[in-house]
Amino acid sequence: MPKADVLDNIFDKFLKGPTIFKNHEVLHPDYVPDYLPHRDKEVQTIGKILAPALRGYRGSNVFIYGKTGTGKTAVVRYTLDHLIRKSREIGAPIDSCYINCRLAGTDYRVLSNLCETVGIVVPFTGLATGEVFDRFRNTLEAKKIALITILDEIDALIKAHGDVLLYKLTRINENLKGSKVLLIGISNDLHFKEFLDPRVLSSLSEEEIVFHPYTAVELKDILSERAEMAFIEGSVSEGALHLCSALAASEHGDARRALDLLRVAGELAEREGASKVTEDHIKFAQKKIEEDRVAEVLKTLPLHSKLVLFSVYLMAKSKTEGVTTGDVFEVYKELCSRLMLDPLTQRRVSGLVNELDGVGILNARLVSLGRYGRTKRIHLGIPPESISEIYTSDPWVGQLMNYVLKCIQKQKK
């Protein structure tokens, strides 16, 4: 059979076969639904804070904390959408601007985003940030509007570039007569306050809202709601939903995670031609998401981190309990000499171990061996099979590793 026919078959099967998705899109992370279960209180609170803008008062700046997947962004966007709609109805001069600070990356790009919303174009680069700020302020002043600015993931920007911009923004109203700016800061980091200048903090957190993680029960409501929209009726088992919400709840009540899980499970089910998403699909999806994450991290690891990881891997085979920093460093040095590479210092390797621990690929625990010193006890944090990712992701390193393995085996014999 010619190739094209085989493909046609696959496509036809896909098109005609029993699909279980009705609307795939509603499971994607940036979809904002018409109703946000279990966030009524937050929606109302933010609504009350923003409402004065409809009458031309400034209202308060708001600072929102909460871990990932607790609905911060969704609630703010939802509330703001409604506010803007209302303002159009009654003709109130309100505009809004949503900026993800982490994606924007620098002060300059945040500002250029702001400029865009007030309708002026600034060059990619070339202007001093102060100049861009002035242009923004002047244009805003001329437009005579209330601008509600959402600064999402603001902690990322502050940690990277300091709070100069934020300070300027919080004080911008002092120099404005016709217009006003209302700031909504969103942070994933609960300890973010400590990074801020007290003046900025007091101005920004005139109102503070903390978003608590969803409980398993709440997650289930969210999932049921979304599943109803996303899937054809009856194609998701009750057990699957239950498991899905339980899994996400155990991971700090992350709704995004739960929705991801459901989406991937649905895709898996559809691909294998199943008519129903089952608990097994969820379990499989959980595994797949984790594997993808690990593979992604391994792929992007710097060379010496790979070597450190590989050292731990080699030793984990023989020693089941406890590899120390010193052990790892010795093996690592040996690897380097075989590969004709300059080894890093022990200090650095110790740091790399900590970094690998941070992303969950290694488990490093500080222990004291009394008379025999203090060190870290290091284990693999992932299944050893995953290490093969290193081979596949980086052929050069893979070849070297194979070479090293052969040398070691020869020595043993």
Place this chain on the structure above:
DNA sequence: CGTCCACAGGAATGACGGGCGG
């Protein structure tokens, strides 16, 4: 009870590369 191991991890400093601002 003091010693001393085998590191942890902070601070200062240097090399390098890339983007900002003039």
Place this chain on the structure above:
DNA sequence: CCGCCCGTCATTCCTGTGGACG
């Protein structure tokens, strides 16, 4: 376009430390 500055990664030097051993 170029110099400068800033962030990242790494090194060097350093002080700190929990607890088994003698």
